[in-house]
Amino acid sequence: MEARPVRTRFAPSPTGPLHVGGARTALFNYLFARGAGGAFVVRMEDTDAARSRAEYEGDILDSLAWLGLHWDEGPRRGGPFAPYRQSERLALYRRYAARLLDEGRAYRCYCSEERLKRLRGASLARGVAPRYDGRCRDLPANQAPQGVKPAVRLRVEPAEIRFVDGVHGEMSFDGAHIGDFIIVGSDGAAAYNLAVVIDDASMEITDVIRGDDHLSNTARQLLLFDALGLRRPRYHHIPLVTDRDGRPLSKRRKDLSIPALRRAGHLPEAVVNALARLGWSPGEGLLTLEEMSAAFDTSRLSRSPSVFDTKGLEHYGRLAVAAAGTRRLAAIVSGRFPGADRGLVERTVEALKGEARTVAELEELAAPIIEGGPETDDAADLLDSGQAAAVLRAFADGLRGVEGLKGRRPGDIMDALKRRTALRGKSLFMPLRAALTGRLSGVDVSTLIGIVGAAEALRRVERALRRGNQR
Numbered sequence: 001m002e003a004r005p006v007r008t009r010f011a012p013s014p015t016g017p018l019h020v021g022g023a024r025t026a027l028f029n030y031l032f033a034r035g036a037g038g039a040f041v042v043r044m045e046d047t048d049a050a051r052s053r054a055e056y057e058g059d060i061l062d063s064l065a066w067l068g069l070h071w072d073e074g075p076r077r078g079g080p081f082a083p084y085r086q087s088e089r090l091a092l093y094r095r096y097a098a099r100l101l102d103e104g105r106a107y108r109c110y111c112s113e114e115r116l117k118r119l120r121g122a123s124l125a126r127g128v129a130p131r132y133d134g135r136c137r138d139l140p141a142n143q144a145p146q147g148v149k150p151a152v153r154l155r156v157e158p159a160e161i162r163f164v165d166g167v168h169g170e171m172s173f174d175g176a177h178i179g180d181f182i183i184v185g186s187d188g189a190a191a192y193n194l195a196v197v198i199d200d201a202s203m204e205i206t207d208v209i210r211g212d213d214h215l216s217n218t219a220r221q222l223l224l225f226d227a228l229g230l231r232r233p234r235y236h237h238i239p240l241v242t243d244r245d246g247r248p249l250s251k252r253r254k255d256l257s258i259p260a261l262r263r264a265g266h267l268p269e270a271v272v273n274a275l276a277r278l279g280w281s282p283g284e285g286l287l288t289l290e291e292m293s294a295a296f297d298t299s300r301l302s303r304s305p306s307v308f309d310t311k312g313l314e315h316y317g318r319l320a321v322a323a324a325g326t327r328r329l330a331a332i333v334s335g336r337f338p339g340a341d342r343g344l345v346e347r348t349v350e351a352l353k354g355e356a357r358t359v360a361e362l363e364e365l366a367a368p369i370i371e372g373g374p375e376t377d378d379a380a381d382l383l384d385s386g387q388a389a390a391v392l393r394a395f396a397d398g399l400r401g402v403e404g405l406k407g408r409r410p411g412d413i414m415d416a417l418k419r420r421t422a423l424r425g426k427s428l429f430m431p432l433r434a435a436l437t438g439r440l441s442g443v444d445v446s447t448l449i450g451i452v453g454a455a456e457a458l459r460r461v462e463r464a465l466r467r468g469n470q471r
Helices: 020-035 054-067 090-102 113-126 192-202 212-228 258-263 268-276 289-295 310-323 326-333 342-355 359-371 377-383 386-399 410-421 426-437 445-452 454-470
Strands: 007-010 039-042 106-109 151-154 160-165 169-174 182-184 207-211 234-238
Touching: 007 020, 007 207, 020 039, 020 054, 020 207, 020 234, 020 268, 020 289, 054 258, 054 268, 090 106, 090 151, 090 182, 090 192, 090 212, 151 212, 160 212, 160 234, 182 192, 192 212, 207 212, 212 234, 258 268, 268 289, 268 310, 310 342, 310 359, 326 342, 326 359, 342 359, 342 445, 359 426, 359 445, 377 386, 377 426, 386 410, 386 426, 386 454, 410 426, 410 445, 426 445, 426 454, 445 454
Parallel strands: 007 039, 207 234
Antiparallel strands: 106 151, 151 182, 160 169
16 A cells, blocks of 8 residues: 555644643654654544633644644644634535445434433443444334434444554454444534544544544544545554553643643743653653654553653753753743843843752742842841841942952952951851842852842842841
8 A cells, every 4th residue: 555644633622721641642643743754733623512612722722832842734724634623524524424324334323312321221231331232223214203313323243343553563343342333413413433534534644643542432433434435544542641549630630731831830841851751761861852753653652551740740840941041041030020130130040040940940049039038037037136247247348339349250259258257158158148139048159149240249238237227
């Protein structure tokens, strides 16, 4: 069979924000496509009108873009197989369903919901998987009940359904255990499996990468591909993402949505690197999307569920913040300090970025340096002491006057202060740090002076002395 250019797709339902599990699926589809020089398609499965929201679609697309998973075709971009929303493709589904009916590969089912519930209950009571009993399979047209809107079912023969999965290898299902399943509801809406098959075929999707909770759907979709004479894609079913207790991550965990992680200050490259390690081992360190794409291979993915915890995210967060450009981080951090001098923000970020796991942490670390306070209670208590005041006066006396501020290196300033006070260690540094930042702990004082500058350091020390006199 002739090889086709690789085309993958990510097809979320816009019923909520993009979650960690969905983002991992999108990432793997993106990496597979990019590694093969193919196309990455985004398609919205929005036929659930009661739960689908335009704002969720926007959130999902914004999250993908923020993660760097830029799609080649889909909403906002268009493409040769538009439209890319299922709600805009309903006429296409109806045509294919009519074709299956005309060819005798499907039939109309008039069974009521009540009867189907009874069948299901009876099967479960016997300990067997529920499946339709075929009551309407060969129902003559003249015996069809009047005034009843039928569903449409695919005829399924009791034959083996085989395929090779890119993660799990050879797999098979028994058609006898599936039974004739609904492809169009009694309301006329295409069922999920029919819509997905038509979309994947018409958009020429070659590879479907999705969670292994879809394996039962895959058997049904393969039956539909074959019934319609459409070319099957290759399937790659990836294990689910779970919490530490082995439970699948719930979409109700709003703190694990991509927008929530973004609001918490995580950098996109940190999130991407943490997601990539969920079932895959691409190597150590912080990797770019290009590096991941070159190495990605679904046959190397784990077949066991992957546990998501914050430790991995924090690890890659620390690497990402440390590796990020100072100007890029400063541009983000400046939003927290709108009136601050940009040079001060950049120097602060450069000094602290190796200590933070998120931009939010970086902002918290930077705040005392950029704002110079307010003082914590323990810092205020220290500054009230006579010894602290003596250190601050000696520091200020050494810097007052233009001569003291020009061309003075922070190390030289501190060496001169040590000689002037005959003090060392905490008794010297802690009063100065408290005056400069309002905190007793933080970066060393020489570094602080280099960040804020000698003139600003003098201003803050004089302010602390005035406050001490007023208390």
